[in-house]
Amino acid sequence: MHSVPVDVEKVSPYNGKIIIDMAYTEEELKKELETKEYEYGFYTDIESDTFPKGLNEEIVIAISKKKEEPEWMTLWRLAAFKGWKEMVEPEWANIHYKKPNFQDISYYSAPNSKPKYDSLDEVDPELLDTFKRLGISIDEQKKLAGVAVDIVMDSVSVATTFKKTLAEKGIIFCSISEAIREHPELVKKYIGSVVPPKDNFYAALNSAVFSDGSFCYIPKGVRCPMELSTYFRINQAGTGQFERTLVIADEGSYVSYLEGCTAPSRDENQLHAAVVELIALDNSEIKYSTVQNWFPGDKEGKGGVFNFVTKRGLCEKGAKISWTQVETGSAITWKYPSCILKGDNSIGEFYSIAVTNNYQQADTGTKMVHIGKNTKSTIISKGISAGKSQNSYRGLVQVNSRANNARNFSQCDSLLMGNECGAHTFPYIEVKNKTAHIEHEATTSKIGEDQIFYCNQRGIDTEKAIALIVNGFSKEVLNKLPMEFAVEAQKLLEISLEGSVG
Amino acid sequence: MLKIKDLHASVEDKEILKGVSLEVKPGEVHAIMGPNGSGKSTLASVIAGKEEFEITKGSILFEGEDLEDVSPEERAHKGVFLSFQYPVEIPGVSVTNFMKTAINESRKARGQEDMPANEMLKLIREKSEMLDIDRKFLSRSLNQGFSGGEKKRNEIFQMAMLEPKLAILDETDSGLDIDALRIVANGVNKLKSKDNAVILITHYQRLLEYIIPDFVHVIHDGKIVKSGTKELALELEEKGYDWLKKEPVA
Ligand SMILES: Nc1ncnc2c1ncn2[C@@H]1O[C@H](COP(=O)(O)OP(=O)(O)OP(=O)(O)O)[C@@H](O)[C@H]1O
Ligand SMILES: [Mg+2]
Numbered sequence A: 001m002h003s004v005p006v007d008v009e010k011v012s013p014y015n016g017k018i019i020i021d022m023a024y025t026e027e028e029l030k031k032e033l034e035t036k037e038y039e040y041g042f043y044t045d046i047e048s049d050t051f052p053k054g055l056n057e058e059i060v061i062a063i064s065k066k067k068e069e070p071e072w073m074t075l076w077r078l079a080a081f082k083g084w085k086e087m088v089e090p091e092w093a094n095i096h097y098k099k100p101n102f103q104d105i106s107y108y109s110a111p112n113s114k115p116k117y118d119s120l121d122e123v124d125p126e127l128l129d130t131f132k133r134l135g136i137s138i139d140e141q142k143k144l145a146g147v148a149v150d151i152v153m154d155s156v157s158v159a160t161t162f163k164k165t166l167a168e169k170g171i172i173f174c175s176i177s178e179a180i181r182e183h184p185e186l187v188k189k190y191i192g193s194v195v196p197p198k199d200n201f202y203a204a205l206n207s208a209v210f211s212d213g214s215f216c217y218i219p220k221g222v223r224c225p226m227e228l229s230t231y232f233r234i235n236q237a238g239t240g241q242f243e244r245t246l247v248i249a250d251e252g253s254y255v256s257y258l259e260g261c262t263a264p265s266r267d268e269n270q271l272h273a274a275v276v277e278l279i280a281l282d283n284s285e286i287k288y289s290t291v292q293n294w295f296p297g298d299k300e301g302k303g304g305v306f307n308f309v310t311k312r313g314l315c316e317k318g319a320k321i322s323w324t325q326v327e328t329g330s331a332i333t334w335k336y337p338s339c340i341l342k343g344d345n346s347i348g349e350f351y352s353i354a355v356t357n358n359y360q361q362a363d364t365g366t367k368m369v370h371i372g373k374n375t376k377s378t379i380i381s382k383g384i385s386a387g388k389s390q391n392s393y394r395g396l397v398q399v400n401s402r403a404n405n406a407r408n409f410s411q412c413d414s415l416l417m418g419n420e421c422g423a424h425t426f427p428y429i430e431v432k433n434k435t436a437h438i439e440h441e442a443t444t445s446k447i448g449e450d451q452i453f454y455c456n457q458r459g460i461d462t463e464k465a466i467a468l469i470v471n472g473f474s475k476e477v478l479n480k481l482p483m484e485f486a487v488e489a490q491k492l493l494e495i496s497l498e499g500s501v502g
Numbered sequence B: 001m002l003k004i005k006d007l008h009a010s011v012e013d014k015e016i017l018k019g020v021s022l023e024v025k026p027g028e029v030h031a032i033m034g035p036n037g038s039g040k041s042t043l044a045s046v047i048a049g050k051e052e053f054e055i056t057k058g059s060i061l062f063e064g065e066d067l068e069d070v071s072p073e074e075r076a077h078k079g080v081f082l083s084f085q086y087p088v089e090i091p092g093v094s095v096t097n098f099m100k101t102a103i104n105e106s107r108k109a110r111g112q113e114d115m116p117a118n119e120m121l122k123l124i125r126e127k128s129e130m131l132d133i134d135r136k137f138l139s140r141s142l143n144q145g146f147s148g149g150e151k152k153r154n155e156i157f158q159m160a161m162l163e164p165k166l167a168i169l170d171e172t173d174s175g176l177d178i179d180a181l182r183i184v185a186n187g188v189n190k191l192k193s194k195d196n197a198v199i200l201i202t203h204y205q206r207l208l209e210y211i212i213p214d215f216v217h218v219i220h221d222g223k224i225v226k227s228g229t230k231e232l233a234l235e236l237e238e239k240g241y242d243w244l245k246k247e248p249v250a
Helices: A026-034 A057-066 A071-085 A125-133 A138-143 A163-168 A176-182 A184-190 A201-209 A449-457 A462-478 A483-497 B040-048 B072-078 B095-109 B117-130 B148-162 B178-191 B205-210 B230-239 B242-246
Strands: A048-050 A109-111 A147-153 A156-160 A172-175 A214-218 A227-233 A244-249 A254-262 A270-272 A275-280 A285-293 A305-315 A320-327 A332-335 A338-341 A347-356 A361-370 A376-385 A390-399 A407-416 A422-431 A437-446 B002-011 B014-024 B029-033 B054-062 B080-083 B090-094 B166-170 B197-201 B215-220 B223-228
Touching: A057 A071, A057 A201, A071 A184, A071 A201, A163 A172, A172 A176, A176 A184, A176 A214, A176 A244, A184 A244, A201 A275, A201 A305, A214 A254, A244 A254, A244 A285, A275 A285, A275 A320, A285 A305, A285 A483, A305 A320, A305 A347, A320 A332, A320 A361, A320 A462, A338 A347, A338 A376, A347 A361, A347 A390, A347 A462, A347 A483, A361 A376, A376 A390, A376 A422, A376 A462, A390 A407, A407 A422, A407 A462, A422 A437, A449 A462, A449 B072, A449 B090, A462 A483, A462 B090, A462 B095, B002 B040, B014 B040, B014 B054, B014 B223, B029 B040, B029 B230, B040 B054, B040 B072, B040 B080, B040 B166, B040 B197, B072 B080, B072 B095, B080 B148, B090 B095, B095 B117, B095 B148, B117 B148, B148 B166, B148 B178, B166 B178, B178 B205, B205 B230, B215 B230, B215 B242, B223 B230, B223 B242
Parallel strands: A147 A227, A214 A244, A227 A254, A244 A275, A254 A285, A270 A305, A275 A305, A285 A320, A305 A332, A305 A338, A320 A347, A332 A361, A338 A361, A347 A376, A361 A390, A376 A407, A390 A422, A407 A437, B029 B197, B029 B215, B080 B166, B166 B197
Antiparallel strands: A048 A109, A147 A156, A172 A214, B002 B014, B002 B054, B215 B223
16 A cells, blocks of 8 residues: 555646536525624523433443343444443544543433424423524424424434325434334444444444434435435533434435534533444435534634544445535534445545634545445535634545546645635545546635725625635535525535634 | 825835825716826725725815725725726636625615616626627636636626726726727726716727727826826827926926
């Protein structure tokens, strides 16, 4: 195996293609943009069933018991915990932070009202109010054609809609705990098959203590008729959140899965270590989109979420996985959604916008592992840094010896605002097959005073000018998001960069 | 409309404008000529409100209001337009999107609703036809990869869309081919009325054959050294600037 420095080629297959005109959504967003502070920064006072702080075998067993899990699952968790104890928290070259004390975290917290609801009337009104303030009133969501919502509130699913429509097609969309109980054969077969329990420190921790998350199975040949979305939210002080998501697309099926995150502002760092596994069987396709908005910390860099996520997808023959993400939040983000292109002719895509402001640190990127023949991958990464933030892209393109005619195109663009932030690109390429064709492009630009003055002269104020320039810069990725998410994403970009220049 | 009195402006302690006075009335066309580096673009930028330049003395009145504390975007809302000598690129932002944002921001400043989509479309169609601009061009990223002439034509398209009261065209004719020059000049003439005014910054008499100026001024070393009528431009074409550099006239 040999790593080679990137050979920068200037030919872009995208040249001339990216001229699609986006809808004008800025205006609709304007009103909501008036608040300068993190707008979802509130805390709901719901009685919770919280475990004592600390982590040991008893806690792992207690979590499993609480979730009414079968024995195999408990054993699986314990094995992961054993592995985790022997692992060391990794050091990251470009990230600096005070490491969390894992014994000072409570590993389980659930809203007290445990039973599943048949109607909204049964739901805790305060919880409903929280949803409303998040802008995701279930009532509205229900009306929003084609969006099923499985809301994860502090580790336990509290509301699920559209379940029936999905059931008619044989689609399973439920919490992971429910799946463990109701569909053990599927869970047993696939959980940990893409991200093994001992894959890395955070994945091992997650495997031991995950409390909830989503599960999705699309049967053979079925095209999921709606976008599936899950909203995650941390709501308890000092509670780490360990979500586990498993998406299985059976042969020839298709699903588009949306994940959006918001968190209330807290003065303590909150740890978030999720695991997402995608399995795309022969000729299936999974689109996984994320708009991530964890609390980034205040202007001084205090507070904020630590986001250490392992996301990985496996493509069988002719399958395709696309990761699209807009990252604006977290004090620290460590995240590399990856694709294992195992099957011949499979395709992996990664489209990412990562915004850092103030004291945020992000180290994100992707891994594309080409194993099958004629496999193809595309990486488009847009990093936007403002304030005193540090934004790193780390990408690995690996072509194994049997992967004849593997192709990869990578493009990493950085946009800097001001003189105190940093953008770093670390592309790694490992090629063991001579027929591979790899292209890499990288650019770094700065929002110039001339650009701002030009906009000003046309009547566009500086804040708006920045939003316009940033949206233009991010367009190729924004265009990959489902429409309603693109709107949300633009809003987040604007919010997270407000006040960063001039 | 525009009244500039003894304007001094400097950048990084270097004085560039050294006492410019100029009055522009509604309906008038003023041409400003002068050698490279004499301060023409600086004057245009200062009128538009570029903060880089510090006004050390004098004043700019626009429709009776002192512009000193008025931001560049507010000046634009009031009807000041600058066609840039070097238009900047904004990748990923289409000409259409940019114009829509600009128009609606100005409307918002005036307390108006956003322009309805069909009205916007009509306006775009009308103005792009007037300036012979291909619709496809409007979906491209602003100024990115535009030829020199295309950039200039795009500036005039924006002017046509925004219908300013005072348009300052900084060397809009440079880089235009003969046909384009005629199209652009015709466009400017069509937009001219008794209520608005144009300041043309140019090096060439040729533009002034299409857009006839009421006054011609020569700037040298940060000052207007001579003012006259359109005949002055012809004289300059013949004699160059040297004779003016030697005998400054106020
Ligand atoms: N930001 C700046 N910093 C330093 N000097 C500047 C700056 N802007 C302009 N100048 C200087 O001010 C003088 C006038 O420049 P200006 O661009 O106004 O000239 P001009 O008359 O428009 O010339 P041209 O005909 O070449 O366009 C020049 O000497 C130029 O170098
Ligand atoms: Mg100039």
